[in-house]
Amino acid sequence: MQPLNPFLAAFFKSSVASQCTPVHHYILLVPQTDVLLTHRETESGASTSDIVASEEFLASHVLRIPPPGGKETSPNLREVRGKAKQFSTLNGRSVIVKDASIYSNKGFKTVTQAQTQSDAAWYPDVFEARQWLLYYISKPLVGNWREINIPPAILPTPSRTMETKQPSNSDSAEYSTPKKKDIKTFHELLNNFPMIARQMQSGLEEIFTEFTIVFQKPLPAPPSANEIPDPAPDGPIATAMRRARSSSFNVRSQPASSASSLPVTEDFYAEDEEDVMRASLETAVTTAIDLFQGVDKQQLSLLGATTDLTGPLVEKLIERYITENVHHLLFSRLTSLKRPEDLELEAKIRQMEYIDISQLGIAIDGGPKAKHDLIIHLGPAIEEFRKISNAMSPQEMLELLLSTMKTVSQLTGEAHEEGENSSAEKAIMTVNADTLVSLLLYVVIRASVRNLQARLGYIRNFIFVDDVDSGELGYALSTFEAVLAYLSTDSAGLRRASRKNKALWEATKKGSMPELKKIMEPNTSAIEDDDEDESPSQKPSRRQSLSWSLTNGSSRRSSDLATPERLSKGSGLSHVFPFQTDGECDDDDDRHSGTFRVARVKKVSMDTRSFSSDSEFSFHSRSTGAGTIGSALEGDISVERLAQTSDSFGESVLMMAVQNGQLNILKYLLSLRGYYPLESVLEDMNNEDTSLLSAAVQHGNAEIIDTLLDCISSGVSHEQLVQYVQEQDIWGRSLGHYLFNSPALITRIGYLIPWKQRDKNGQTPLFALCRSYDHADYCNMVEAGLKAAKVAQGDGQPLHVDEHVDGKGNTLLHIINNPRLALRILHYCDVDVNAINEKRFTPLMVASKYGRYDMVRSLFADPRVDLGAREARGLTAVELAKDEDVRNKIDDLGLFSMPPGQDGRITGVVRAFFVEDGTVRLVLKSAAPTDHDSYTVTTSRRSLSDFEQLGRLLAEENPASWVPTVTDTRSPFQLPSKPSRALLRDIQAKMDWFLRTMLNHPTLSKHEMLWEFFLVPELQLGTMEDRTRLKIEARIERIREEYEPVQDLREVEQFVNHAREIVRSVNYATKSATRRVNSVGVVGADMYDSLVLLHRSASGLVFLPQGHHIVALEMYARAMQPTQSSPHMTLHTTLIAVQSTVQALLSALGRPTTIVAQITNAKREADRSQGSIGRSSRWPLGLLDDTRQRLQEEKEKKAQKWREEASYMARELRYTQQTVAAEMAGWQNMHDTMDEIGGDEESTQSDTSKRTGPSF
Known part of the structure; x- marks a missing residue:
């Protein structure tokens, strides 16, 4: 076939x-x-x-x-x-x-x-x-x-057909016109257009050099210097800086001369420094733009033709390029100028560290779940805002501000609805102007970015091309300026709420019940005391907010005179903070009177409905009363609000009690049903989506776990309890994945655990239990998990281990390191013992690699395990072992898996490996029984040439005996960089069979050279050669003395011819059987390849149930995968060894025929010499008599020599005939004995494979 x-x-x-x-x-x-x-x-x-x-x-x-x-x-x-x-x-x-x-x-x-x-x-x-x-x-x-791509076997809908046709047209259009380069930065522009870079290089270097010199101007040479250089002429940047300083001085000198002028309280020199830096940067940018405009027009035309860049876009790229290169000079100095303001702001932000998002004037409909979703979706906005710390230009900072605001404004989630649009986006909340500021307050407080005042001033004053006073860029910048203004001036209420939250959280974490009750059960005096603790400096200042301007409160008169077009002429932020209203006095009066006005906070629904101007909520949120905004952002510190607060990790008060093991605090909080209803307890989770019960299980506090379980199970249905237990955190792990912390729960709620549920690593709860190696009660815990998982299957069958495979393909046998558990899984579970992971490692390979010898023994005892399996590089389990001791023990296991000889000794070649010098080494082991259960193992290492020399010496010493040849092996190093491991396995099998055959040889099985070969660690090859030569001489003498010559050669020829015919028939049958077994092995491998291709093609049949037919086909293909130690390969190797033995026997049977021919030839030569002696000579008598006599004597000697050789060859024929006849009978007995040993071995394996036991 x-x-x-x-x-x-x-x-x-x-x-x-x-x-x-x-x-x-x-x-x-x-x-x-x-x-x-x-x-x-x-x-x-x-x-x-x-x-x-x-x-x-x-x-x-x-x-x-x-x-x-x-x-x-x-x-x-x-x-x-x-x-x-x-x-x-x-x-x-x-x-x-x-x-x-x-x-x-x-x-x-x-x-x-x-x-x-x-x-x-x-x-x-x-x-x-x-x-x-x-x-x-x-x-x-x-x-x-x-x-060849196989299209899915489904009929396309008409809409899909149109969609597939449209891209083809667009693709053809794309191919017809060359694709333009996508240039994002000016650095990319210079790299893609080297001619432009070459023309601008010198000018840009001069700009950066002059800018550096101006900002890092060295001190002039002292008068005592020997040489005072002439001052260098001013460049454009120095000139602009000098002009800016001069105009700033003139502006300041005019109000100073007026007698009615007020005392100067601002640092004008700092503002002058900022104006000078701004003028210098603007000059540098303008100079760079002029350099670009002076580039060769042909290059500019090429730029316009190959890119989508326009003039304004190039100016933006140039401005950003210049700013990025001088950022380290500008921003460091600007930071030092704004440091006092930033220190004050950062101190206030740190005091608001414990604020909760619900205390920022946002009432979130939907309970803790909606609040949790809002915090999670604000996480990307916080991370985006933190990137501003690493920004290298004001343009990049402005982009981050805009992206942060967009992220906050577009809070959408996935609405899991049935139907076609199951992943449709649904808004988490409607964000209006007031809500946006509140959310940005949360983002700024949580991000904790330093130097915010300097960064916003950097953005406002050091961007020249973009308009930062209008559009979405201006709106983003103005909104963040409003946020910082509120944090600097009117955030006393938030700081007070933060302190209140901190007190509550610390009382909960430390288990201080009196402090907790004081907060959760307040009285009037407690509220007044808390308000009196507010220092005058911490009280909000409404007057300060009235004088606040859009530029963070700093006077920019000099900037106004320099560049008035840069200032905002808009309407301000009255839609966000309506500070300048007529209701301020009333609000102040209410505050000083000591009574609190109960103002209605901004209420934001979780629905996606639109808030029109007629809406009641929208009307209140747009109210211009100062009381609305003030009270909304003061920070709600009512008990209802405090009970629902959470820290930056999303941990609620209940979660804090659980995380810190405060049982009494938890019981007290759960008793407050008004604040913590059961629905709130079920929805409580932190930012990692960890529920209360899951957190309790992770900490392993049995009392807290029992308290929560009793609280939850008493008020929910079975379906709700199952759903609660199955909730997964951000890593995809549910409560069951943490059961190793509380193994007692396995027997209590094991029926509720989703044992097949996988986390992001593909691990199931049972898989996680098996990986908890350092657990004190590891074995009992895993056994309980195995029982619970089997019961949860519900089919009454053994546990399906293939349902507990992680993302890397590891099964339970791959990760188990306890032999007792491994045996339990092997005997009582439905498991593929030769399953491979992504590295193509079987469980045996993993155990060998990591030195788990007990696991190796357990796996070796299972007849289903493929001992010769190879990973991706072609290495076996024993070759993967890192420790030589482990490798030696695995070799011992391989030795004891071989059948013993008649005397009980086990000998074989257990391993072959490559050596760096380009040779092959084979490990020989021999185990001799000493007691009933003990063996003495001898190990030796031999090269392939040693085996060849052994066969040659045995054949020379015993020419009449049959010895299998070992010299026809092919070198595995024909591709030196990739030696053949298949030939290495073939060499090992051949040498093993050669050694086993010789140990069962009817004549040579007791030969001392053979036994020395595997018992003596170091061979003395020279001594072996000398000893063989002496034995050859002794054999020749013994044959001459002890054996009678054969008289009837025909009888020997008849016996030999008959024996050869019989052996030839065996040889033909062996070759025929070998061919058929080889065909069966090839067909089996091709069957597996065909199933793999069928499974790949069938995967496109989307109408088939993916969980049944496709999976069944995959499992069937996996089961048909041939193993390295499959019966076909073993039988094929055995038949090749038998064929080698038969060939050796045929060679031995051919020796008598050769000797008969030699005897016949010797007798013919003797007769010819003898006949020539009696023949008459033609020479006359008397002439040359001495010569004639000498020739006659030589002929007689020659005839005598041929007769002696014929006589010796006849004796040799007698010896050969007897040896061949004896070895023919011994060969038959040897194969009968080996067949019995093989039958006993097969029956032993069959009995082992039938071992069964009670299932879990």
Whole structure:
């Protein structure tokens, strides 16, 4: 049967395969099956089968490996790592191999890079199969291949059809016109247009140099200096600075001469400094714009043609570029000038640290849930506003202000509704002007940004191109200025509320019941005392707010004279803060009278309805009375409001009691049903979406958990309780994911836990329990979780472990480190013991890598575990072990998994590995039983050449015995940068079978050289050679002395021919069985590949239930994946070993025939020499008698020598006949014994696989 891979099917049917002789000098680069079946070649247009079957394609994927020369040494793996090496293909092209990458080189039309995925030893489906070495690559080296996309099997709606047609037209339009460059900054402009950069470089450098010199002007040389340089002429920036200082001095001198002028209380010098900096920056920007306008007109035309930039946009880019480069000079000085104002503002903001959002004049409909959603959606706005600390220009700061305000203004969430538009956006709240200021107050307080006064002044005064007095930019800046003005002047009420909140929270956290009751159960005296604690300096000043202007209260008379067009001529912020009203006096009178006016706060609904001017709420929010705004922003400190406050982490008072383990405080708060109804308790969660019960479970306080459970379960239905337990936090974890902190809850509420629920890492609650290795009662906790999870399945079947796999593909067996739990999962759960994670690690590999030897033993005992499984790099579990001791113990386990011999000794090759010098080492172990349950294990390491020498010496010493050959192994280092691990496994299997066969050999099983080979740590090769030579000489003497020569050669020939015919039939049957077993293995692998392709195609059938049919097909394909130690591979390896033994036996049976031929030849030569002696000579008598006599004697000696050789060969034939006959019988007995051992081993595995036990 032909393989599924089109390349392999075409290669072994073509004449290219016959050109590769011998096959050991060629390597096949085979494109992956799924690539050839799911991709098509786009250049030629021919079908995939025709392209793959072409001789050019086939020959281009066959590497020609030169045979190793005499002077060529083995490659050092460390030296060749990372180096490229060139190989030629069968058709003369060249390919470069570097590590795992393969590049097409000379002879190919295009350069293609492919990755080697894996390697394999391949046997074609022929009778005399030879071993081929295959390297699977990610894509073909010939042609341009593109994946064939399978459209979903659904009928498109008409609207979708139109949508698919419209982009095609736009795409064609895009292809017809060249795409313009997207330039965001002036730096990108200079990089994309080097000619413009070259023309402006010197001018820009002069601007920055002069600006730096002006702001960091060095002191003049002292008069005592030897050389006083002439002052440098002023540049444009210095001139502008000098002019600004002069005009500022003239403006200040006029009011100073007036007798009626008031005392100067402002720092005019600081304001003058700001004006000078502003004039200098404006001059620098103007100069840079002039430089740009002086650039070559052709370059400017090219800029306009290839980008969407216009003149104003370029001016903005230039201004921002100049400002960013001098930011470190300007802003540092401006910060020092504004430092007193910023220190005062920052101190007040710190005093408002504990304010709650509900105390900023916003009444949120919807309870704690709506408030929580509002705080969560304000989080991005706070993070956006914090970015202003790292801004490098006023333009960037203004953009951040605008984006912050937009984020606050557009508070939308997802409304989960049934229907087509299930993800439609729904506004969290309607934001009007007053609400916007309140929300921005919360953002500014929570962000805690430093130097805010300096930053807003920087934005207001140091932007020249953009208009910061109108439009959305002006509105954003004015709104933030209003916020800072309120924080500086009228925030006493917020600070008082912050102190009240802090007192409540500290009492709750510390468990101070008297302080808590004093706050939660207030009286009149307590309120008056709290108001008296307000210092005069902390009371709000309404007069200060009346004199407040839009420029943060600083007089800008000099700026007004310099650039009057920059100032705002708008109507101010009366729509936000109506300070200048006629109702101020009334408000002041009410305040001084000692009574509190109960003003109606701004009420904002959670609905998306529009507030018209006729709305009652809108009318009050737009009222111009000072009492409205003042009382709204004073900070509500009523008990109802204080009970619902939360800190910056979103933790409510109840959450604080839970987090700090204050049981009495929690019971007291829960008893206040008026403030904490059950609905409020259920909706209470912090910014991480952690509920009260989940927080209690995380802290593991049993009393608090019982209190909350009793409180919640007594007032809700079962469905509500299940929904509450299933609520997930921002990490996707519910209460069940934290049960390791309170394992006693598993038996109490295990039926409520969603055991299949996954967090963002894909972990289920049971998975989290299994990862809690350091838990004091780890085993019992996990066992309880396993039982509860099985019961929660509801199907009465064993626990489905495949439902508890994390996002990285790890199963419970991957993470368990306790052998007792591992055995429980292996015996009583439905588990895939060979499941792989994203790194292609099986549970056995993970246990081996991290040195969990007990886990390795537990997994080794399960017959379902694939001991030879390989990860992505081709490493097995034992090769992944980091510790040599663990690796040695795993080798011992591998040894004891082998069948023992007749004497109980277990011997085998347990591992093979590469060495840096480019050779192969094999680990031999032999275990001899000493007591009933103990063994003595001997370990030795041998190279492949050691095995070859052992076979050669045994064959030389015992020429009549059959010895399997080990010299036909293929080198795994033919690609030095990527040695073949498939050949390494093949070498290990061959050497293991060679050793096991020799230990069961009827003649050589007790040979001392064989036993020394695996018992002596260090071999003495020279001693072994000498000893073998002596034994050969002793054998020859023994044959001459002890064996009678064979007289009837025909009888020996008949016996040998009969035996050879019998063994030939066995050889034919073995080869036939090997071919069929190989075909079955290939078909099984192709079946798995076909199922994978079927599953990929079936995934596009969207009308199928995704949770049933597609998943079932995936599980079926996974179950059909062939293992490295599959029965097919084991049987195939065994048959190859049997075939090698049969070939050795045939070679041994051919030796008697060779000896018979030698005997016949020796007798013929003896008869010829003897006949020549009696033949009459033609020489006359008496002439040359001595010579004639000498020739006769030589002929007699020669005839005697041939007769002696014939006699010895006859004795040798007798010895060979007896040895061959004995070994034929011993060979039959050996295979009968090995078959019995194999049958016992299979029955043992069958009994092990049938172990069952009670399920959970």
